[in-house]
Amino acid sequence: MNIWKPLFLLAITAGCSSAAVMGQTRPLTLQEALQTGLKNYQSIKAKENYAQAATENISAVKREYLPDLNLSAQNSYGTVNGQNGPTWGYKGWSTGASGPALPSQNWNAAFGGLYLANISWDVVTFGRQHAKVQAAKEQLNTNKADLEQEKFEQQVRIAGAYLNLLAAQRLRGSMASNLKRAQDLQHIIVSRALNGLTAGVDSSIANAEVSKAKLTLIDAVNYENAQSNKLSEMMDVPPQDFTLDTTFVTKIPNQLLETASAQDAASFKEQPLLKLFSSRVSLSEANQQFISKNAMPRLSFMGVLQTRGSGFDFDYNAANLSHYSQGYWSGVQPQRSNYLVGLNLSWTVTDLWRTHAQVARQHYTTEGLKNEYNQTYNRLQHQLQLSEQQIGNAVKKYREAPVGLKAASDAFLQKSTLYENGLSNIADLAQALYNINRAETDRDIAYNGVWQAILYKSATVGDLQLFLNQL
Template identity: 50%
Template structure:
């Protein structure tokens, strides 16, 4: 029972050692591959697809004839009686013997050996309809697996980008804290020398505390994003080293294509659901028709009662060997047709119900298609805005950095107030935060567009 958890713990420990101790960088492609191999939902749907594939063979073998062998050896009496009877619920015996004028308890061994074949050779396409249902079900489950993989790739990529952004924010908050400490030290020295009021040093200490709190919040956000990525990868929540420099550039391929294709993994899955339902409608309609069958039976019997037992009730043997030895054989071959006419009434509501299900699935397909188109329009707008912010972010950071440097120099020389310096520090921190978010938003918008178009390769090939 404990082998799997221990193995899982060992693997997780090794990954933690390789990522934390050796500080190896986890690339986006490695994160995606790990998630595809470990995520439980993907494993489950892979098994469902394998089960559906096996069901195809089972459906094909439904066309084979039924061939059964039977053998029984019995011991009992054969008192017969004239009169009708019905073995209701199987509560009856098949003893055959003469109807004598009184009961007797003569008993002997008997045997029955039987071979039977029954083949529904023509069913108006019911067998082929079941095969088509099995094939459609397999395609549905296989594409369900593919769309789950596609969505998992998108989820992992989004979590990876969020972790990248969180790490960049942590780094920016660390730089902000370093700047706050520097200007606090300057304020303390100047206050001790009597160059500024003591309240300035207290105000500087407050700014350092504020910067430290912001850094702690950034680290908390980073750990939260790392935990989300770990869950999607099927691993324990641990720290990850990621390539933060990979999102500081603009993607080379921004995808000018704006067409939602029917080959989209999600739309393929929805279409397969419709196909399965339509095949079920076709199968239910074929239940209206009769079944043509071929059958054949060969039977061998043995009995301890003699053929003259009617006239001589002592003409039987209790020998087991003589009783079970075959003495009579019969065979029968034929062709038959069965048609349950009430099925015309019974199956009609089922056909109608399944047709409604097909129509409902079509509506769900249209809704999914509409949502993807809306997502594509949103992604286009987000990508455009993100690119504009990407261009403005360096300008904002440069201006804020120059302003902070100027205010810092003026403050050291007693030419400006602490309030002005603090404001420039706040402006620089906000500019760096906006830059980090702007870099990430470009890639998030590209990922959103990739998800809407159903083309993940264009996004992942950028890494």
């Protein structure tokens, strides 16, 4: 059996997702560019992980309400000499001997055991735990809003880079056409100069025009390479030569978004950047609420079950110093048990003064975030007005560019014909060549400018579908 065929088919299947980018066999559409960028861009992946971390943090905060249950088992060996008098265990170091106070030191030693279960539970926190959970939820909302804002911003960057590259490719094509026209004219002018029909200086001017056209073409290629590299970066794919969809240079949207509507104003409510600022305000308010709850008391339930064993008998004292056993099991086996349950209400009164300043600090932070929200909202309102003006101006340029191109084409044809018949000079012909090159450039920019203006408005409103629906 030929094993290479199924392996080859498997490789083709695995690589089909990147076929639209690597080794293109068809034009790369804008939708494919957007999908590739959203899938590959590392900043988006990072914010997805931050959102997941915030989700896990909610579970962690909720589990803080669970009681503390400790189990302990201790075996020890030592003496039990007791002595009347006060003592203090410095840094927690002290022995727990519970034997009788003997008239003199003795070194009788035996094994002992201590087994206990301890539970401590803050049953009532007076809103502290709930406020902490709410703060964790608001942190999740903020991280999600940050993720959505990053996705939206990345889509706008990709769409902008796509349009810029498309414009650069059209400009490079126009510069190549300009070079061809200059070379055709150079051939005609040089032939006429060699035949003595025109002055020799005309051929020098024609050579200069060809050189200038080559330099302009090189600049256009450099600009195209830069825009191609930018698109590769936004999509997080290796640099390459892209073949793009030429829809953006063959037509403009049927329904232009030239005026603001109530829907645009309503869309501001869903603007990803505003939602991010709004979520930050909510998070700050939740933190403020949590801080204020730190001044409240707490009611705790506690319980202890303790079992002890000892190698010393119950009647071990000065008169019965031999009543003990050094056997291991005799000392560590459980013999006596005690339990304790209770409630503890604790309140650190000075927290009232501590939290007052902390709440005030968080309050001013919240007010500052509200100011940033309002500033961003006002800025977007101004950008919306500017985007409408840009769309109107872009449409005017789009309608005027063909007029200028036709006039420049006619003028170039007339001047070239007149020159070939000796009725015009090289200066007029060079100016006509410049004019048609400029008119072609204006045409390429005008078509692309309409789409750029619509993208700008979509980015301002916060709804990329306003742009994508025009395709």
